[in-house]
Each structure stands twice: as C-alpha cells, then as structure tokens.
Amino acid sequence: xxxxxxxxxxxxxxxxxxxxxxxxxxxxxxxxxxxxxxxxxxxxxxxxxxxxxxxxxxxxxxxxxxxxxxxxxxxxxxxxxxxxxxxxxxxxxxxxxxxxxxxxxxxxxxxxxxxxxxxxxxxxxxxxxxxxxxxxxxxxxxxxxxxxxxxxxxxxxxxxxxxxxxxxxxxxxxxxxxxxxxxxxxxxxxxxxxxxxxxxxxxxxxxxxxxxxxxxxxxxxxxxxxxxxx
Amino acid sequence: xxxxxxxxxxxxxxxxxxxxxxxxxxxxxxxxxxxxxxxxxxxxxxxxxxxxxxxxxxxxxxxxxxxxxxxxxxxxxxxxxxxxxxxxxxxxxxxxxxxxxxxxxxxxxxxxxxxxxxxxxxxxxxxxxxxxxxxxxxxxxxxxxxxxxxxxxxxxxxxxxxxxxxxxxxxxxxxxxxxxxxxxxxxxxxxxxxxxxxxxxxxxxxxxxxxxxxxxxxxxxxxxxxxxxxxxxxxxxxxxxxxxxxxxxxxxxxxxxxxxxxxxxxxxxxxxxxxxxxxxxxxxxxxxxxxxxxxxxxxxxxxxxxxxxxxxxxxxxxxxxxxxxxxxxxxxxxxxxxxxxxxxxxxxxxxxxxxxxxxxxxxxxxxxxxxxxxxxxxxxxxxxxxxx
Numbered sequence: 001x002x003x004x005x006x007x008x009x010x011x012x013x014x015x016x017x018x019x020x021x022x023x024x025x026x027x028x029x030x031x032x033x034x035x036x037x038x039x040x041x042x043x044x045x046x047x048x049x050x051x052x053x054x055x056x057x058x059x060x061x062x063x064x065x066x067x068x069x070x071x072x073x074x075x076x077x078x079x080x081x082x083x084x085x086x087x088x089x090x091x092x093x094x095x096x097x098x099x100x101x102x103x104x105x106x107x108x109x110x111x112x113x114x115x116x117x118x119x120x121x122x123x124x125x126x127x128x129x130x131x132x133x134x135x136x137x138x139x140x141x142x143x144x145x146x147x148x149x150x151x152x153x154x155x156x157x158x159x160x161x162x163x164x165x166x167x168x169x170x171x172x173x174x175x176x177x178x179x180x181x182x183x184x185x186x187x188x189x190x191x192x193x194x195x196x197x198x199x200x201x202x203x204x205x206x207x208x209x210x211x212x213x214x215x216x217x218x219x220x221x222x223x224x225x226x227x228x229x230x
Numbered sequence: 231x232x233x234x235x236x237x238x239x240x241x242x243x244x245x246x247x248x249x250x251x252x253x254x255x256x257x258x259x260x261x262x263x264x265x266x267x268x269x270x271x272x273x274x275x276x277x278x279x280x281x282x283x284x285x286x287x288x289x290x291x292x293x294x295x296x297x298x299x300x301x302x303x304x305x306x307x308x309x310x311x312x313x314x315x316x317x318x319x320x321x322x323x324x325x326x327x328x329x330x331x332x333x334x335x336x337x338x339x340x341x342x343x344x345x346x347x348x349x350x351x352x353x354x355x356x357x358x359x360x361x362x363x364x365x366x367x368x369x370x371x372x373x374x375x376x377x378x379x380x381x382x383x384x385x386x387x388x389x390x391x392x393x394x395x396x397x398x399x400x401x402x403x404x405x406x407x408x409x410x411x412x413x414x415x416x417x418x419x420x421x422x423x424x425x426x427x428x429x430x431x432x433x434x435x436x437x438x439x440x441x442x443x444x445x446x447x448x449x450x451x452x453x454x455x456x457x458x459x460x461x462x463x464x465x466x467x468x469x470x471x472x473x474x475x476x477x478x479x480x481x482x483x484x485x486x487x488x489x490x491x492x493x494x495x496x497x498x499x500x501x502x503x504x505x506x507x508x509x510x511x512x513x514x515x516x517x518x519x520x521x522x523x524x525x526x527x528x529x530x531x532x533x534x535x536x537x538x539x540x541x542x543x544x545x546x547x548x549x550x551x552x553x554x555x556x557x558x559x560x561x562x563x564x565x566x567x568x569x570x571x572x573x574x575x576x577x578x579x580x581x582x583x584x585x586x587x588x589x590x591x592x593x594x595x596x597x598x599x600x601x602x603x604x605x606x607x608x609x610x611x612x613x614x615x616x617x618x
Contacts, residue, residue, distance in 0.1 A: 053614040056518075058517070058518045058612060059612045060612050078610060079522055079523065082517065082522040082523070083520075083522070085518060085519065086519075091518055097511070099512070099515070101253075102248070102252065106248075110516075113241045113242065113245050114241065114242065114521055114522065114525035115234075116233075116234030116235060116236075116238040116241070117237070118237055119244070158519065159519075
C-alpha cells in the first residue's frame, strides 16, 4: 500500500549557520497511510506544530522532500499548494484562528467563497456541518460569543467544509475542557470511520491510546514510532 | 465567463464588503484620509467645470462673428459706417454694435457695456428688476450693487465720470450667477458712447448668420477684408480658445495636486499600515484554508475599489455642500479672479462623469501601491509565517 504522506529527511531550520540557529524539525522521515489516525507527540518545543505545518503545506522545509499521494509537493508552486489545501487537506489550528466578527456559519463557509459556490449552498453546507457537530443553535453566533470547545468545533467544521481526505489538527485539546475532549475524540473516530486520514499533534496522553500510529518527537527529531493497536 | 466564475466574483465582492464592515475603524480611517485628499480636488474640478460650462454657454449664445477695427496691430474701435453694408449681406441675419469700456465706480474699476435695444431685451432673464427701457437706465452688476448698495428704487441715481459726467438710474441688477457680470454696468449703446464722448464708433460688431447659409462667414470675412483695417473673431475660434485655456488651467492644478498627493503619500501609507498585523494574519489564514493568491488579491482590489468609491462619493457630497452651502469659500478665489475668500457671487459648479472616473483612478493609484503590493508579497510567503 502506498502512503498518503511520506516525508524524506525533512528539516526546518531557522537562522541556519548562525549562532542562534534553531532546528525545529531535523531530518524527519515518516510515512502515513490512508484512513489511519496518527498522533505526533512529544514535549513542548519538540517540533510537532512545525512538522504539522510542513505536512499541511502551510510551511516550506529547508531540506528534504514531502510526498502527498506520491507527488513531491516541495516542488509545487504557490498555486498548486493552495489547490491542495483547498481540495485535500483540512487544517485546525491550536488557537483555532477563527475570523472575529464573523458568525459561525460564515467562518465555516469561508473556504467555499472562491470556489464559486452559491451563498445559499454555502450556508446549507456550513449549517449541516455545524448541526452535526452540535452547534445547530449557534449558527449566527460570532467566535467571541462561543466557548473554547464550541470555537474548536467551528474550526473543525471549517476544516471539513471542502470534504478533505486529510484532517490535520494541532494540539486540539489545549484550549478546551474535559467534556469537550471526549466529544472531540468521538468526532475524530467518526471521521476516521468515514475514511479520512487524521493527523494530530498532542502532548495529551489521552490521544496516545486512540492513535493507530504514534510518532514520538524530541528536539525536532523523530525518536520513535509506535503502533499501539497492533 | 461561466456561471461558477461569476458566482466566485460575486462571492468575493460580498466577502470584501463584509470585511470592510467588520473592520469598521480601519475602513473609516482610510476613507477619511482619502476624502481629505480628494475633496479639494473634487471641489476645484467642480468649480472649474462650472466656469467652463458658463463660458461655453456664453460663446454658444453669442454671435457667429465678431468684427472690430484695427489699431496699432491690435483690436481697435470700428466705424459705424460699416454697419449698414454688413446688414445688407444676404447671409447675415442681424448686426449689433457694442461698446465695451472701463471706468471707475468710486474706487472700483468696472466694465461699461453699451448694447442696442434688442441685445438689452435679450438679457431680461438674467436681470433682477428691469432692463433699461429708456436712455439713462443701467443694469448694475451684483458686485457693485452689494458693495455700494446701488439697487433700483425710488430716487436712486448715481453720477459717473469718464470723458463725460453722466447721471444714471439703476433699473435692475444682474443675477449673482452671472460671474462675468459682477463688476459691470450695462446701458444703452448711445449712453455708453456719450459717456466716453465718442461718436460714430463701436468697440465691435456682432454678426449673426442666417441658418443654413453654408460657407457664408468666410465670404463675409473676405468682403470685410476688402474694406481694410478690420479684425475678426469666429465663434469656433472662441470655443477652441476656451477649451485650450481650461485644459491648461486644469493641467496646472492636476500637476500641483499630484505633487501634493505625492508628498502626502508617506503619511497615507502609514495609515494603510493601520491594523496591518491583523490583516497579515488574515491573509495567512485565507491561504491556509485554500484561497489562492488571485482570490486574496481580487478581494483586496474590490475592497480598495469600494473604499475609493465611498471616499469619492463622500468627497463629492462634501464638495457640493461646500460650494452650494458655503459658496466655495476659501477655494473659489483660486479659480475666479477677484472674488476674495468669501465670494459675493454665486460660485458655479458642475460635476461630470469624466472627472469622477479620473478621480476614482487617481484614488486607486494612491491606495493600491501600498495595499496591493504588500498583500501580494504576503500571499507569496508561507501561510504559517503570516499566522504566527
């Protein structure tokens, strides 16, 4: 079976060759297969977020290659990367990064604006997703009027609105309460059952028992790969 | 353009509008800054166009040919003896003689215009009061009327001295909208000649052509040239001079304004940078959720267009209020000679679509380099670097 994502010796160094050089990701090679749930774990500053950014194509590596469905995306143009983020990858940020002053449904439907989707259809798709995530009564609320857990579900809905094959979530439990963590775990399980590939970064031990594959990062290097369910 | 492209443009337009509303403070700051730059230019162009329009009407309503004598190589008076032969030409419908001179009204240099009966009657719609029916009557310009309180009324009369002393009775005042008639005295042709103690002469003749007489004017001019010492001015020539003159004036103003705007640009760019951190993050987020560079740029372009349109509309409304409400105070003096800081006359104005288009283009030029270029540069950066 071919991997969905494959990285070959990727690195992300800041200020290379200088005294303040930082190796956020250093020589990481890994493979992620379709319809698996992957957890990147490690202490704070281990490079989890940076690695997710590289895999999610919102950052470019300083070395190595990243393959997505067999294509070397490190060679891709800005336009091709945008197309991948629109069609293949959905991203959920650690602090959600919702658009303030916009309602929940507007936030969720924002990725659809440049796709030529009519306003009515955008609303219906956003509303259906928010309904599914238990926010049917919060469609017109702005992020400022929502709790941390609700904001996170809006962010997940936004990442799912284009029906991507891969969902990437950075530290999804860091800004939500315990009840919301349970709901989130169930949701991620459900999405995986629908055939999506889930990649999350977390230092929360609760996720380690839920992942199909665990990648242990430390100081930017991959230190171990575990398959807890085998 | 297929349907989905049209929907895409529409979506981006509404997204741009939504962002402007969402970022109210930034939008208003930029609109006000732009209005501060556009407003004086809109006002000046409005006044300039109003003046031009009045002058064009004056030329259009004027004679087809102006004939004067020649003196020292320039325009001079013309003998009244030419009048009858000119009137008898088949292509000419009417010949009117006119006197134009200058004198002092107390300490104010004013124009004295002497017209025949028919020309005086033609002024009726521009006169508040009456046009002089009998000799000795005079229509007074609004500037003189205001400054010296000379208005028609029982027992009102005044004496003027030039080559002769003469008593006049004001019968009416010229409408304040007649800019050319602020400091003017209009009287019977004979009164004017008597006042300047001149006989058998006129400053010039006004010749009106019979409609459909083809190339008659050039034939008339040929005939007049044979009489010697005559100079001509055609309506077409005046129209061309008018266009050239106003074009020149507009040109100077635009050049001065562009220099001013260039000096103001750094300050404006700083203003555009207002809230830049937040904007940068939004650009990164848009890219991260799958927007392409062209989508982000189109949205920014539409936002700029809307800001410029809003600023332009605001500038035009303010300008109209300034000219109609404040009568062009402070700015009219740059366009109309001798009107002072607070004009006595009704300042003319006219807003034409071409100027609005020009100003829209100008405001886009002012705003786009700062915003469009920096947005484009940011869209080329990895989204993560922008989101932070």
